[in-house]
Each structure stands twice: as C-alpha cells, then as structure tokens.
Amino acid sequence: MPAPPPLPALLTGLARRGATSPAAAAARQLHAHLLIRGLPLPARAAVALVASSSSPRHARAVFDSVPAASANVYLWTATISAYARHASSSSSHALEVAGEAVALFALMLWSGPRPNAFTVTSVIKCCSKVRAVHEGLQVHAFLAKAGLGCSSVHVGAALLDLYGNIGLVGDARRVFDEMPVKNVVVGNTMVACNVRAGDMGAAREVFDGMAERDPISWNTLMSGYLHLGDTATVRELFDEMTVRNVNSWNTMIAACSEEGSLADTVKVFNRMRATGFEPDAATMAVLMSACAQLGSLTIAGQVHGLLQKSCVEMNCHVQNSLIDMYAKCGCISQAQFLFTETYPKDTVSYNVMIIAFAQHGHARDALDLFNAMVDSGLQPDAVTFLGVLSACAHAGLVEYGKNYFELMKTTYAVQQSPDHYACVVDLYGRAGLIEEAHCFVKTMPVKPHAGVWGALLNACRKHCHVDVGEIAAKELIRIEPKNPGNYVLLRNTLARGQQWDAVEDVQLSMRRKVIDKTAGCSWVEVDSVVHEFLAGDFYHPKFDEIYTILEHLYMELT
Structure with missing residues (x-):
C-alpha cells in the first residue's frame, strides 16, 4: 500500500480546487494542522491556498504565516491579486483594501523579490476597480522609481484603465504614447478611456491608428x-x-431602436439570428424597449413568445422589462400578471409596476403597491416616489401627495430632486391650485429646472391663468430658448385668455428666432398593423377615406 502524501503536498492539491469547493475548507483545516504541529508552510502550498482564499484577510494571514525567506515572487503576487480580486467600488472597505494592496506592494519593492508584470498589473487593477486616485498615483510613482515603467503591455493597459477610471484621460494618453510596444488590448483600453470621457474624436484617432482590431475595438467605438x-x-x-x-x-x-425604427430593429434582429447568433438578455432588453416605444401590443406578444423560446434566463431583470413593455403597450392586466409571477421581486420590479399603475390612472393600486413594497422590506428609492407622486397628481390626491413628499425626507431619507418638485407642482396644477404651485416653486431649496416651470405653465394653460403662465414661460424660454414646445404652450395659454395680440407676438418671436414647431405625431394599431400619422401628412394610403369619414363626423357634430 503506497504511503499517503505529506501534508504540504496534500494541502497544495486541495487548495488548487478552488475557493468555493469543499476541498477549500479541507485545505484550510490542513493548514490549521500544520500551524498546530509547528510545521512550515511551503511557498508552493501557500500560493495555492492564497489563490483559493475567500477574502483578502485570509489571504494576508496565509502570506504572513510563511517565513520571509521562503516568500517568492509568486506568493507576493498571489496575495496582491487577492486584494484586486476582492476589491469593489461598491464596498464600504474598498479604499481600505486598495490601501493594503499598495502597502504590500511597497513592502515588496523595499524588502521582497523584484515584482514581475503580473504583480504590477494586479496592484494597478486593484486601484482602478475602486477608483483609488491617491493610491494609484503612488503605484505609478513606485514603478518609475524602480525603473519598471510600462514593463509590459499588460502593465501599460492596466495603467491606461486606471487613469481612465479616475478621469485623468490626458495622463492615460501620455502613458499610451510612451509605450514602446502596443497590442490590441492596449488600443482597446485607450479607445475606452476616450469613449468614457466623451471625446469621440480622440477615440476615433486611436482606433484608426490601431494595427490590429478585434470585435471589442469596434463595439467600444460604436457604443x-x-x-x-x-x-x-x-x-x-x-x-x-x-x-x-x-x-x-x-x-x-x-x-435602430434609438432612431425609432422598429422595422429596422426587427430586420437587424432577424439578420442576427440568420447568421447563427443567438440573442442574449441584452438583445431582448433592446427589443422590448423598442416595442414599448412603439406601443404595439401585437409585436409585444411576439417578442414575449420569442423570449420564452430562446435560451435567455427569465430572471428578475428580464421580467421587469416585460412588465414595462406590456404597460407601455396599454395592457396593464398582463403587466400586473407578470409582476405577480415575478419572484423574487426587487425595487425595480415595484417601481415599474407603480409607474405603470400611475400612467394608467390606477392611483389607489399604485399607493397600495407602495405599501406592499414597504411591508416586504424593500427600501423605496427616488424612482419609487416619482411614481407615487405622479399617481397622486393624476388622481387629484393633493393631501396624499404632500404627505408622501414629506415622507421621502423624514422617513425614507430619499433626497428630493428637482424632478420630485416638478411632480408636486403638477400635483397642485392639475387640482387648479395655481397660486399654491407658484408659491411652492418660489420657495424651492433647489434651482427649478425646465420640468418644474413646464409643469406650472401647462397647469396655467389648462386653468387659463395667464399672469402666472407668462412668468413660467419666461423662465422656461430662458432655460430652453430653442424648444418650440415652450412657445406653443405660452401661445395656447394666451389664446385661452383671449389675448390675441400677445399670441401674435409669440408667433413673431418664433419666426424671428427661426424656431419651427415640431410636427405632431400619433399612431394607432388596427388589425395588427401600426398606422402612423403626422400633422399635415397626406401620404397615408387611405388618406381620402379617412378624411371623408372625418368630414362626415364634423358635419354630424355641427
């Protein structure tokens, strides 16, 4: 019978099976046995144990248990990589993790073996993940002092990503220009830096200068x-x-969806499938968004059926998109059914359904769902209250709306944004409380944006309140001087008050500023076909028949 392997060798084999496997727990138990017996932990076993560690604290504890003389470059690198692996910008200890990684790297430069490219890349990635500006600059300074510089394309790419993430695109470009050797990863990273900064000219320049490109290069630039x-x-x-x-x-x-062309969206989607690519969750999300914009219930059903046949996981995010699609296509009952079937529900699930109820005039259902959300233990966010306030506004529930607006700050610690103030102005305005709405705007602690003044002006138009309407229009035009809708709202408000000279002045002002009114557009679905109509459009195939019926209806009404 062969002799059992020694504990260190057995430990190495177990640790290599991964942090989540049962073997990892066994490896930690064996490590404890080594410590109890006073046996040294070989560097090779320590590297495997660190690589499978479940936290940076455990990785550092293993590192510290190895005698300094036995700690090789692989152990140092594995420990620093553990910090990078567990670093996250959403963690409350993110900067602390980055600081410990940088401190360990500095110690390595001072008393450890010479770092290799993997070591340097790991510590830079750690700083980049958590956007640790000070620590990241420290690492670059260490590299310069140690004569490492951009010792490899991997180090260079990591530095570019770091500077891009912390918003120092100019520094990223200097690193890029100083690199003696560049590959497709380096080029892609530099393109991504410029794209994040919104400098598409610089991004295109780098892209055009790349000797080699892959799909990531093209996708980054297109995005x-x-x-x-x-x-x-x-x-x-x-x-x-x-x-x-x-x-x-x-x-x-x-x-295609951005252009508002559902036909092209579907056409490209069919081409995608014909070339052998299967849609993923992102594909279906775009399709559902396009369908929601068009409002076609027939196409919504087709997209839903396609989704059920595809290999896309029907998770909470996909279900939320489906709920939103059906709600915007006018089928609130199907949206409510899908919401009921969604499990587990997240905050977005409730937000989508609350907003759907609000838009369809089901204010009581929206408020009941808000209470159910709170009872379920989920925390309402800013979007939740936009839906709730909108529901109150559409139903004329002024006191309810005022109460929810106060609860945002006092009970749920949700910051009240200008959008929430606009909802309250709309709440007062729809109820005909124009003076209260105007007073509310004047006492706002935040600067009113176009949405606030627009809600006030629209209320003035509806309730024929010309004086306040002119004040709102003046502020609105100051913020958005080129928006034709603002002038049209003001003109209609003045017309309701029969101030025809002022109406003519507004029209002259629009002509003088060369501001054209955007043509009105509407569409209706008949027998699974979506018909689109533009104001002044005479090209519909059934134009004569439609206008004959309209003239007949007009005669009946008069």
Whole structure:
C-alpha cells in the first residue's frame, strides 16, 4: 500500500480546487494542522491556498504565516491579486483594501523579490476597480522609481484603465504614447478611456491608428457614438466590420431602436439570428424597449413568445422589462400578471409596476403597491416616489401627495430632486391650485429646472391663468430658448385668455428666432398593423377615406 502524501503536498492539491469547493475548507483545516504541529508552510502550498482564499484577510494571514525567506515572487503576487480580486467600488472597505494592496506592494519593492508584470498589473487593477486616485498615483510613482515603467503591455493597459477610471484621460494618453510596444488590448483600453470621457474624436484617432482590431475595438467605438446619438456612424462602423459578435449586433439593434425604427430593429434582429447568433438578455432588453416605444401590443406578444423560446434566463431583470413593455403597450392586466409571477421581486420590479399603475390612472393600486413594497422590506428609492407622486397628481390626491413628499425626507431619507418638485407642482396644477404651485416653486431649496416651470405653465394653460403662465414661460424660454414646445404652450395659454395680440407676438418671436414647431405625431394599431400619422401628412394610403369619414363626423357634430 503506497504511503499517503505529506501534508504540504496534500494541502497544495486541495487548495488548487478552488475557493468555493469543499476541498477549500479541507485545505484550510490542513493548514490549521500544520500551524498546530509547528510545521512550515511551503511557498508552493501557500500560493495555492492564497489563490483559493475567500477574502483578502485570509489571504494576508496565509502570506504572513510563511517565513520571509521562503516568500517568492509568486506568493507576493498571489496575495496582491487577492486584494484586486476582492476589491469593489461598491464596498464600504474598498479604499481600505486598495490601501493594503499598495502597502504590500511597497513592502515588496523595499524588502521582497523584484515584482514581475503580473504583480504590477494586479496592484494597478486593484486601484482602478475602486477608483483609488491617491493610491494609484503612488503605484505609478513606485514603478518609475524602480525603473519598471510600462514593463509590459499588460502593465501599460492596466495603467491606461486606471487613469481612465479616475478621469485623468490626458495622463492615460501620455502613458499610451510612451509605450514602446502596443497590442490590441492596449488600443482597446485607450479607445475606452476616450469613449468614457466623451471625446469621440480622440477615440476615433486611436482606433484608426490601431494595427490590429478585434470585435471589442469596434463595439467600444460604436457604443460611444451610440451614447452621443450618432446612429449614422454606428451603422457605418457596423457595415465595415468583418468579424462580429453578439455585442456588435446588440449595439446595432440599439441604434435602430434609438432612431425609432422598429422595422429596422426587427430586420437587424432577424439578420442576427440568420447568421447563427443567438440573442442574449441584452438583445431582448433592446427589443422590448423598442416595442414599448412603439406601443404595439401585437409585436409585444411576439417578442414575449420569442423570449420564452430562446435560451435567455427569465430572471428578475428580464421580467421587469416585460412588465414595462406590456404597460407601455396599454395592457396593464398582463403587466400586473407578470409582476405577480415575478419572484423574487426587487425595487425595480415595484417601481415599474407603480409607474405603470400611475400612467394608467390606477392611483389607489399604485399607493397600495407602495405599501406592499414597504411591508416586504424593500427600501423605496427616488424612482419609487416619482411614481407615487405622479399617481397622486393624476388622481387629484393633493393631501396624499404632500404627505408622501414629506415622507421621502423624514422617513425614507430619499433626497428630493428637482424632478420630485416638478411632480408636486403638477400635483397642485392639475387640482387648479395655481397660486399654491407658484408659491411652492418660489420657495424651492433647489434651482427649478425646465420640468418644474413646464409643469406650472401647462397647469396655467389648462386653468387659463395667464399672469402666472407668462412668468413660467419666461423662465422656461430662458432655460430652453430653442424648444418650440415652450412657445406653443405660452401661445395656447394666451389664446385661452383671449389675448390675441400677445399670441401674435409669440408667433413673431418664433419666426424671428427661426424656431419651427415640431410636427405632431400619433399612431394607432388596427388589425395588427401600426398606422402612423403626422400633422399635415397626406401620404397615408387611405388618406381620402379617412378624411371623408372625418368630414362626415364634423358635419354630424355641427
């Protein structure tokens, strides 16, 4: 019978199986036996144990148990990597973790073995993840003093990502320009830095200068243009791509959706499937968003059916998108059914359903759902209260709305934003309390934005309150001087008050400033076909028939 392996060798084998496996717990038990017996922990076993550690504290404890003379570069690197692996910008101890990683790296430079590229990359990644500005600059200074600089493309890419994450794009570009060797990862990182900063000119310059590109290069650049609304450039880049992945198709589908063209969105989606790519959760989210914008219940059902047939996991996020889609397509009953079937529900689930109830005039249901949300232990957020206040405004529940607005601050510690103040102005305005609404705006602790003044002006138009309406319009036009809707609202308010000379002045002002009224647009779904109508549009195939019926109805009414 062969002799059992020695404890250190057995420990190494167990630790290598991963932090979440039962073997990891056994490895920690064996480590405890070694400590109790006073046996040294070999560096090789320590590296495996650190790599499988469940926390940076445990990794550091293993590191400290190894004699300094036995600690090699792999052990130092594995321990610093553990800090990077567990660092997160959402953690309350994120900066503390980054600080400990930097301190260990400094100790390594002072008394340990010479770091390799993996060591340096790990400590930089740790600082980048948590956006530790001071610590990140310290690491770069250490590199310069130690003569390491951009010792490899991996180190260079990590530095670029660090400077990009902390907003120092100029420093990132200097590092990029100083790198003697660049690969596709370095180029992609520099493009991403410029995209995050919104500098698409610089991003395109780097992209065009790259000797090698992969789908990530193209996708990063396309996402930047999409964020700026430049869908034409997104289309051009997509057509130039020779190798695409799912993210490439998702970006193109999102561009079509951004343009408001559901037909093109579906067309690109079908091309994606025809080329062998299966949709993922992001694909379906874009499709559902496009369908919600169009408001077609028939297409919503088709998207839902496709989603059920695909391999996309029906998780909470996907369910939330489905609820939102059906609500915006007018089917509140299906939205409510899907909400009931969603488990577990998160804050977004409740927010989507509360807003759906508010938009469909079911104020009591929205408020009941808010109470159910609180009873379930979930914390309402700013979006939740936008839905609740909107529900109160549409139902004329002024006192309820005022109470919820105060509860935001006193009970739930949710900051009251200008959007929430706009909801309260709308609450007063819909109830005809124009003076109260105006007084509320004047005493706001935050600066009113266009939404606040717009809500007040719209209320003045509805209730024919010209004096306050003119004040609101003046402020609104000051904030948005090129928005034709503001002038139209003011003109309609003056017309309701029969101030025809003032109406003419507004129209002259629009002509003088070359401000054209945006054509009104509406659409209706008949027999599974969506018909779109623009003001002054004579191109609908059934134009003559429609206008004949309209003229007949007009005669009946008069």
